Amino acid sequence: MTIDNLKESLQKLHATLESGAPVDPEIQALLQTLDTDIQKVLAKNSSPVVETTDDNEASSDLVQQAQKISARLAVRHPHLEPVFREIADTLTKMGI
Template structure:
């Protein structure tokens, strides 16, 4: 169930991104990388042991802090994704 909730949060974030102001290349790159890693973890339980993926919740929370200043509407969704990742042990 938590995986489905996380997928819904990612979809919500993408929807909000589509209506957001332009973002700089660094934030876009970080968000794209995080999104890819989250989808990879959700599709394969083996990735949970990989150190690259073990800190996804912290990466998401750090990224939400960067978004807070430039895109305050997106920050809550990223924070919620970080919390959800933490709950599922990623």
């Protein structure tokens, strides 16, 4: 999996959010926070700086955050869950 796959999955999620049923504000806020966090990780991964322990912990937290949101989406917004699961899987496979 590449960063391009992750970016493509994020674009699919945004498109699905815009075209689908309304999403409750709590889920919307969680998704926005996760999107921002993913963008930060992607920016760090594109720089030649060596990863630190803090970066590894942040990446682990990001995967856990994605898994929690995926579980909530499966219950509350099943139309979003497949796209979001793709994002969570990509993060895991990339080691983020």
